[in-house]
Amino acid sequence: MSGILVLEQLLNGIGYGLMLFLLAAGLTLVFGIMDVLNLAHGSLFMAGAYVAAEAHTRTGSFAAAIVVAVLVTVVVALLIEVLLMRRLYKRDHLAQVLATFGVILVADDIVKMIWGPSPIMAPTPAALSGPVELMDGLPYPSYRLVILAGGVLMALALYVLVNHTRIGMRVRAGASDRPMAELMGVRVGRIFNGVFLLGAALAALAGALMGPIVAVQVGMGEAILIPALVVLVIGGIGSVRGAFVAALLVGVVDTIGRAFVPMLLRATLPPATAADLGPLFAEVAMYALMVVVLIFRPSGLFSARS
Amino acid sequence: MRPTFLKSPALPRTLLSLLLCGAALGASVSAIAAPVKVGLALDISGPFAALGAEARDGFALGIKQLGGKLGGQDVEFVQADMAGSPDQAKQLVDRMIQRDKIDIFSGPIGSNVALAVGPTLFNAKVPYLSANAGPSQFAGAQCSPYFFGTAYQNDQFHEAAGKFAQDRAFKKIVLIAPNYPAGKDALGGFKRQFKGQVADELYTKLGQIDYAAELAQLRAAKPDSIYFFLPGAMGINFIKQFVGAGLSKDITLVTSGFSADEDVIGAVGEPMLGLFNTSHWAHDLDNAANKAFVAAFRKEYNGRYPSVYAAQAYDAILAMDAAVKQSGGNAQNRDAVVAALKKANYASTRGTFKYANNHFPIENFYLRVIGKDAQGKVTNKLINTVLTNYGDSYASKCSMK
Numbered sequence: 001m002s003g004i005l006v007l008e009q010l011l012n013g014i015g016y017g018l019m020l021f022l023l024a025a026g027l028t029l030v031f032g033i034m035d036v037l038n039l040a041h042g043s044l045f046m047a048g049a050y051v052a053a054e055a056h057t058r059t060g061s062f063a064a065a066i067v068v069a070v071l072v073t074v075v076v077a078l079l080i081e082v083l084l085m086r087r088l089y090k091r092d093h094l095a096q097v098l099a100t101f102g103v104i105l106v107a108d109d110i111v112k113m114i115w116g117p118s119p120i121m122a123p124t125p126a127a128l129s130g131p132v133e134l135m136d137g138l139p140y141p142s143y144r145l146v147i148l149a150g151g152v153l154m155a156l157a158l159y160v161l162v163n164h165t166r167i168g169m170r171v172r173a174g175a176s177d178r179p180m181a182e183l184m185g186v187r188v189g190r191i192f193n194g195v196f197l198l199g200a201a202l203a204a205l206a207g208a209l210m211g212p213i214v215a216v217q218v219g220m221g222e223a224i225l226i227p228a229l230v231v232l233v234i235g236g237i238g239s240v241r242g243a244f245v246a247a248l249l250v251g252v253v254d255t256i257g258r259a260f261v262p263m264l265l266r267a268t269l270p271p272a273t274a275a276d277l278g279p280l281f282a283e284v285a286m287y288a289l290m291v292v293v294l295i296f297r298p299s300g301l302f303s304a305r306s
Numbered sequence: 307m308r309p310t311f312l313k314s315p316a317l318p319r320t321l322l323s324l325l326l327c328g329a330a331l332g333a334s335v336s337a338i339a340a341p342v343k344v345g346l347a348l349d350i351s352g353p354f355a356a357l358g359a360e361a362r363d364g365f366a367l368g369i370k371q372l373g374g375k376l377g378g379q380d381v382e383f384v385q386a387d388m389a390g391s392p393d394q395a396k397q398l399v400d401r402m403i404q405r406d407k408i409d410i411f412s413g414p415i416g417s418n419v420a421l422a423v424g425p426t427l428f429n430a431k432v433p434y435l436s437a438n439a440g441p442s443q444f445a446g447a448q449c450s451p452y453f454f455g456t457a458y459q460n461d462q463f464h465e466a467a468g469k470f471a472q473d474r475a476f477k478k479i480v481l482i483a484p485n486y487p488a489g490k491d492a493l494g495g496f497k498r499q500f501k502g503q504v505a506d507e508l509y510t511k512l513g514q515i516d517y518a519a520e521l522a523q524l525r526a527a528k529p530d531s532i533y534f535f536l537p538g539a540m541g542i543n544f545i546k547q548f549v550g551a552g553l554s555k556d557i558t559l560v561t562s563g564f565s566a567d568e569d570v571i572g573a574v575g576e577p578m579l580g581l582f583n584t585s586h587w588a589h590d591l592d593n594a595a596n597k598a599f600v601a602a603f604r605k606e607y608n609g610r611y612p613s614v615y616a617a618q619a620y621d622a623i624l625a626m627d628a629a630v631k632q633s634g635g636n637a638q639n640r641d642a643v644v645a646a647l648k649k650a651n652y653a654s655t656r657g658t659f660k661y662a663n664n665h666f667p668i669e670n671f672y673l674r675v676i677g678k679d680a681q682g683k684v685t686n687k688l689i690n691t692v693l694t695n696y697g698d699s700y701a702s703k704c705s706m707k
Contacts, residue, residue, distance in 0.1 A: 005526045012518035117355030119539050119573040124550060129577075131552030141550040144518070213547055214515045215539035215573060218355070223515060258510075259519035266506070275509045279485040283511055 004138045009259045010252065015144050017251020018151025022206035023224060024231040024243040025158055026199020032175040032238020034089060034192045037096045040080065040103035041228070042221025044200045047073045048207025049216045050111055053122035062125040069208040070201050077200030081193065108218050117218060122211035147209050154205065155244055162240050171195060175238035227254070230286055234293045236300025245301055246293075250286055257285025341380035342630060342637040345402040345432075347413030347423075352390030353538065354415035356569045357615045361415060361437060364616035367599075367606055368623030376623075377630030379637065384408055390415060392422035399423040403430045409637040410435065410629075412622045415615070417441040417460060417488065428452045431640045433629075433647060437622040438615060442491065445666050446703035452640075454647055455666040456625055457618040458586050459698035460488065461495035463562035466584035466671035466692045467533055468499030471560060473692070478505045480527060482520065482534040482544070485509040492535035492562070498699065505529050510536075517544050521551045531558040534565065541565035542573045549577035558582065566676060568613040571684055578684065581676045586667075587617050587656045588674050588688040595653035611685050617655045628652035660695075664704035668697040 027041050048069045056065035080103060088096045124143050131139035162168040173181040174188040182188055207220075214220065231250050235242030262278030269277070293301060346365060349358030375381055384406045388395035395414060402408045403426065411427055412435040414420050420439035427434045428450040436444075440459040444450065471479060481496060481504060483489030493507060506527055508520055524532065536544050541561065548554060554577075563585030571578055589600045589611050599620055603612040612620075628651055633642035650661055659669035671693040674686040 002526060005522055008522040008525070009519060012516075012522060016516060016518070112351075112355075117350060117359055118569050119356065119542055121573045121575050123575065124546070129550065131550070139552045141547070141552070143550055213543070213550065215542040217539050217573075220515070223513065255519050259523060262508070263523065271507065275485070275490075275507060279509050279511050 004135075008138060008140065009255050011140060011144070011148070012259075013252035013255030014248060015148050015151070015251070016254065017248040018148060018155065019206050019210055020224075020227055020231050020250060021244050021247035022151060022154060022202045022209075023228040024235065024247055025240055026195075026202045027228055028232045028235065028238055028240065028243045029171065029175070029195045030192070030199050031232065033171065033178070033188065033195060035093075035178075036085065036088060037093050037100070038085070038196075038199075039097060039100040039225065040107065041199065041203055042223075042225035043104050043107035044073050044077055044203040044221070045207040045210075045224060046107065046111060046218075046221035047076055048204030049122065049211040049220060050115060050120070050207075051204075052208035053120055053211050053216045054115075056123055056125075057121065062128075066205065066208045070204045073204030073207075074197050074201050077197055081196050085196065104222060107221070111218050119215040119217035122216045124212040141213075143212060147213075150205070150209055154202065158202075158240055159244075167191070167194075227286060230290050234290055234300055236297075236303030239300070239302040242300055242302035249289060253285050253289045254282070258282040261285070340638075341382045342376050342410070343382050343384060343406055343408045344376070344626065345399065345406065345408035345411040345413075346383055346385045347388040347395060347398070347411075347419070348385055349390045349413070349415040349419070350387050352388075354390040356538065357415045357438070357613075358387075358390070360569060360613045360615035361413065361619040363603070363607060364437075364612065364619030364621075365413075365623060367603055367616075368620045368627075370606075371602065372623065372627055376627045376637075377632075377635055379630055379635055382406075388414055388419060390419060392416075392418050395419045396422050396426065399426055403427070403432060408432060409640075410626055410643070412437050412626070413619075414439060420444070424448075424450070424453060433640065433643050435622045435625055435647070437618045440666060440698075442700050445664050445698050446700035447705075449664040449704035449706055451644055451665070451706060453665055454625075454661070455664075456622050457667075458669070459666045459700065460491060461498070461700075462586070462671060462693075462696065462698055463564065463584055464492045464495030464535065465499045465699075466673075466696070467560055467562055468496040469671075469692050470582065470584060470673050471496070471500045471531065471533060472502065474531075474558075476502060476531040476558070478503060478527075478529045479531045479533060480504075480506045480508065480524060480529040482508045482510065482532065482536065484512040484514070484536060484540065486512050488537075489535060493533075495699075496533055496535075510540075512540075514540060515543050517547045518551075521547060521553060524553060524557070525551070529557060531560055533560045535562060537564055539573075542570055545570075545574050545581065546577055554580070563587075563614050563674065566674070566686065567615070568611050568685070569615075571676065571686075575684055578676045579678070583674050583676070583686070584671055584692055585614055585674060586669050586671050587614050588672055588686055589617075590686075590688050591656065591672070593655075593657045596655040596657070599655045611683075621654050621656070624652050624654065625650070662697045662701045663706050664698070664701045665706070666698050666701065668695050670694055671696055 051072045052065045052069035055068040128143040132142040134140045170186045170191050231246045235246030261281040265274040265278050348362045386398045410433050415438050417439040433452050435454045435456045438457050440455040444453050445459045481493045483493050560582045563583050566583035629643050629646040630637050632646035659667045662668050670691050673689040673692050677687045679685050
């Protein structure tokens, strides 16, 4: 096992982790502040991916595609917020899960009506379609580097917003103790609207960035929602810092589980057994991480409500 | 607020009159004639949605060209979306047999669905033309006189790819498939024809979207070629990421036609150029029936090339048409229909082929490569024949003669 292989896998894990972070940050803020569980977050991710793919194919500009995707998704999120979410604030989690699950089904069907059931093409920007020689013997897909950079930038921006601005202070106050924050004059309801839309924008950005490397297809939101929820639980509900650390952890552990464990198994066990056990480990790795974290820190790594 | 029409007093009356109309219509239809009844599964939602939509377009074109008749007889097509779900399919097929009394059945995309509905159809003696799935069970011990794998047997695509790899004399090849029965069968089929060194076999999670971890291992393993069986969106992701990682310079990608047809090309585009794949059909296969089919399909569907799923579905309709005609127009005489189907005497889009004792085809398999057509559109090009008059590996286990 060479150092280059380890380095490459580490980069892969971090890239995947950063995408999970973009999704989980919005999810954790909404859940943390308003105590609203929004399963339709994955559908916003899907909306971002579809709109970006469509806009990119039509305009030929990747940057424009991302801007359009974020704007359209935010408008969609605004509609969902006004028409549905507002009625759910006072209801229990079960009602929220059922209603937002309904949104997933409707969203999938709407996407199917507009773009059809087949996956659609999300072109990679021509300038970024090849690999870059990071160091001798390590060509790395340049597009994945852009994702890495985009994820880091967004994480920094969120960090500054949440930890070093007045708005961020109110958001944190709302997350850690909502009744007290309201008594102190923070209008948590309005803050929430902003946070919900910010979360939608982040999900759309993740979808737009992920589109070109994965398939843009109906149901892509559900597939990534599960790891995003795992990140939310590991990181601690309501904590952006927790989501960031947890997302990187999940990303790296997932990659280790998929890359190195099967390799070790193939080296030590008969091929047939290794072939059966390898993918199993890959699937279990993320959940094993969650179990271990929850044993030692039942409310997550950095719970905002400790 | 409730929609107001629910409260309207006119509603019960409207419903009643609708019901009466329906009853009258039903009575009049049965009084005129007994048309041939064909059950068609349309998997236009669920995991095989994209493939199902292709098959639906193929069926529709065939039905349209025949003027809605089979062998000159009137036909009633009982269509249902089975959504690629074995449970749903079983219920719908039960209903097709018991309520609609179908005479012929075709359609499901997935082998798991075929296996779920097969026994019911065989018990009811309904001829089942499989326009796509070719599970090994129905080719071997569980073969039935009423089942016709009109398209192919599942292993054959992979065996053809293995033969191509063998002929090319690849030195070091890595195989990739998802960890489920069809994935293991695919790699098994490949190895049946490929005698060279298989450097590694990677099994991934079913439905995986990110292949970065696998690609890094491939880079480290430095094979000269890769054979992958990753159906649907999995293959789309794999190809895009493979090219993005710069691996296509040194490694030749080989796959079965399943991961390299129009449905996948539409989603991947240029990165697929140069991808080798094997199939029993190609849109540029040189025979009169195929040329007519491809031209008609492109005219009907805005210049889109048909995929193998569309061709197979179209073929199934032609096979039914021939069988009804050759059985003397009496679709209710099941033995006559089966005997006629067995002759495969019609102008198939893949040219002439024969059925083996297990009712699976003995046919040619071709090598295709993805390139550009005269208009610069990315599509498959036929290169040569890999396997000639090739049967499947399970026929000897079938007790039918």
